[in-house]
Amino acid sequence: MEKYKVKFIPDNLTVSVEKDKTILAAAISAGIYINSNCGGDGICGRCKVMVQHGQVNSQPNGIITAQERKENIYLACLTTVHSDLDVLIPDSSRINFDKLTPEELEERLSGLYSKAEDVLTVKPKFDDKVFKHSPFATKIYLELPAPTLNDSISDLERLYRALRKFGEFPVIETGLFNIRQLGELLRDYDWKVTVTLGRRDEIVEIVLIEPGDTTGRNFGLCFDIGTTTISGQLVNLNSKKILGTKAAYNQQAAFGSDVITRIVYAAKSDGLEKLHNAVSDTMNQIIKDLVSAHKVDLNNVNCIVCSGNTTMVHLFLNMDPSHIRRQPYVPTANFIPVLRAAEAGININPRGLLNCVPGVSSYVGGDTTAGILSSGIYQKEDPCILIDIGTNGEIVLGNRDFLVACAASAGPAFEGIDLLSEMLKAGIIDRAGKIKAQGKRIRSTDNGKEFVICFKEEIQAQADIVINEADIENLKRSKGAIYSACSILVKHLNLEFTDIHKIFIAGGFGTYLDIEKAIGIGLLPDLPRSKFIFIGNSSLAGAREVLLSSQAKSMADALALKITYFELSVNPGYMEEYSQALFFPHTDLTKFPTVRF
């Protein structure tokens, strides 16, 4: 196969590509991200480039004007390489990950979550359930018999006939993009091609047809889209191996720290667009880092599965989230059809598919469904609790017969738990969270008293590190919300905490929570410590299961339908339960018999 050099300007990056590859594909392999909202179908018109030198072949389209044609402006997705090229990519056609410089971005990425990969790989195997390996995207290598006068079915039907030998596909769909290149591809490569099949709900789509045997290169991504943090994993879909994990702050944080402020922001002019861009930019940066670290070509990343709370999924897909916060709290969709990743602005293979783990309601999203899936509580005989501690806390109580879920506004304040527990034990604060001790570390401020953890001289810092009564109050409310939610759920089902078989603790915070101290402040119920199991990012783990198995996908769908949403705020007992939990560890100390001061 002839190869040509394509130089991208002003990047001054040159890649060698095969004749007839599109300029878009060449740019992706050069690591340059061109807008391609429509997935390379020549519809969105956002991938305009100027060919400054060399020969190309371009498919007709209604987007390029006569004037642009004169200026050698083409759509990168519809234009193929026919000689060495110099291609100018204007800024308007580029994807801007961030307003940050690369150095600034890198700095941000090396934050708290750099350990996420280790956390996930050491996660205990708490269940024996095994879903059959049947990934979202599958590659099949085909050696087709060449047509003869006696076997002259068309190229596409020849492909289908060969595919059907590999299994029952209820409906196979193929886009025009792939059909258009089929005739030449089959003949140029001696009828040997690799077909990438993607599952679109109950049908199967031919996502890609590539020359030769590329079955060894089949990668996918799973993402947990959290309100504060977004975590992604690059997975080898053949071996199920996790190649890498990367997390970053959700750039949406610039527009508000919780889902409600973001929903409000989304209603502003361009607000939704900005929030959408923030999340897709964050994800694209994670993807870029993962594929470059693991030397994977973006064109070989064929699919992505995301889980997130309902608001995050709406913002990610550019869907109006406003009704999530208005009575009767109805989202636009809990079940999102399989889409092209490009439709959500995600840069993988331009035809790659996107699946979102289905949610249950406005405040119990796909992240909870994914957590239930990966924790396996839906298979247990005895009732279990799943607590996902994040910016939003979700609590699920259930077993193989029932699943009830509720949402508790938590907040990003759980870093201070160890300290708080120690302050409580030491008598620095009382059970209401008020600073009672006196001394040089206790100071009065406009925001109430504060406790100096470290004086700046002790650590050569710019300022003292302090915790004040407002911080403690926030933490108290968060822990109270979680505890009282668990308590109400248990009562709602006529159970006692002692009936609970296991408590699964999930979430970014969940992985470095000290159980003893969490019980000490009353975040978790006072139960035998062996009942608590940390399961890390269960949302990400569930998304990965869906990525790797269509059985897991079907199970996630079934779970989202099965889960009952329990609205705490309308429960008459909730406010009392919550008020009682606004003490350390609780107003009623008999509930915490093992906690000693």
Add this chain to the structure above:
Amino acid sequence: MEKYKVKFIPDNLTVSVEKDKTILAAAISAGIYINSNCGGDGICGRCKVMVQHGQVNSQPNGIITAQERKENIYLACLTTVHSDLDVLIPDSSRINFDKLTPEELEERLSGLYSKAEDVLTVKPKFDDKVFKHSPFATKIYLELPAPTLNDSISDLERLYRALRKFGEFPVIETGLFNIRQLGELLRDYDWKVTVTLGRRDEIVEIVLIEPGDTTGRNFGLCFDIGTTTISGQLVNLNSKKILGTKAAYNQQAAFGSDVITRIVYAAKSDGLEKLHNAVSDTMNQIIKDLVSAHKVDLNNVNCIVCSGNTTMVHLFLNMDPSHIRRQPYVPTANFIPVLRAAEAGININPRGLLNCVPGVSSYVGGDTTAGILSSGIYQKEDPCILIDIGTNGEIVLGNRDFLVACAASAGPAFEGIDLLSEMLKAGIIDRAGKIKAQGKRIRSTDNGKEFVICFKEEIQAQADIVINEADIENLKRSKGAIYSACSILVKHLNLEFTDIHKIFIAGGFGTYLDIEKAIGIGLLPDLPRSKFIFIGNSSLAGAREVLLSSQAKSMADALALKITYFELSVNPGYMEEYSQALFFPHTDLTKFPTVRF
């Protein structure tokens, strides 16, 4: 509907037509061909008629003079029937096929053809088959219950729940475009919306969601994409009524008159693009004319079904046709998945769907499948023949048990049949097609002899109208190809022509072919005249059936799989058959017992 009798003079032919039909339409249904170069738009002024008795309603125009008005002279295309009429058609307004050059003739035919609607509506109902009315796109008006705290499923699931009350939809798909606008749309319009459902093979797509009840506005298009002529119809999908029919030359003709030259042209730089643009431009112009004439909003045109020969479909969809003409003659695809019309450059509702009637092989395309469907020969007990006479001739022999199809290169030369038959009878040409007579109308030229039909002085023309031996040779080959193909097919199935129950003659030319003369020159076999049935544009009619019924679509799919392609060129007997048919009417006169000279 009121009906009136229209008598044409001096033909003395009377037809019964509905009130408000044009005189032009009435003439066509009477089998009288009036000049209508402009396609009935009241522009060319060539269809003047004199109303000798009765009441008409005529649109004003700048062509009829005051004097003519006094004499009750009207343009047939702009004048509608309001009582029983006597109408005189002067010679100057008639198409006299014998006196026209092929160019003039074709020019006039395009005008005529635009009235195919009328031809189709008077088409004999030759079969009782009725497909259930279930159009490609269906609109359903929904009044959804507003959500409450006790019924808080998401907007999309609420829509699906309501839809499922209307029927079993195996898989419903909705694009992100529609989901994104759903929340606001439902609330702004009090939960009252109209959903347009499109059938994408075995799944159902929500193509559009509109506010309020728009079920009354649901239109579709069907097209026959011919090598020479493209015909389209605008159809009300609710009432099945054909609102209008329009035909135009395929602008691809500028790049070659037959499929082979176009396939060759497609291989040139930008060739495929130019051919694709030519066909989509032609179709878009027809669509524009139809929707503006019938005051239909393009956004209410939700789907289109096309049938055409395999090369035309490839070029229309911008698919490389090159392998169609290379052994072993394999197209890229015979079954094209349902696409968006926009993907093929067709301007209807931007989300509207496109379906192509499936083809059988490189040389038996979807137009043949559509013809078999609309002719109903696949349901007959006794064997029938379908001859589609166009730039490409296709012949099908079959019944409810079998269907065998072959392709015969025909060519656009059948205009001269009447003339040729008369020349043969008059002894001007011999049975080999050579001009034998002598006299002032016979001249020798570089291209052999020519016969002067009209001297320019006789008709005040710029040049004499002639037919030469090369023209006759072309026609002889075309008729020989059709006849010998029929003959070989019949033999191949161990039948005789006398076993044939009916011969359906389809195609633009098929509608005004004189059976007696066609048999006289040996184009059609010498069978009882009652066996021949003209069915007009059967490809367009089949496309319309697919547009209006999913049962017809399933039947078309089944037929395309059932039809056996028969390659004439590899049949050992074909060359001999063909050679024998290269005489008028045939080498073997015993095959034409009723033909007398």
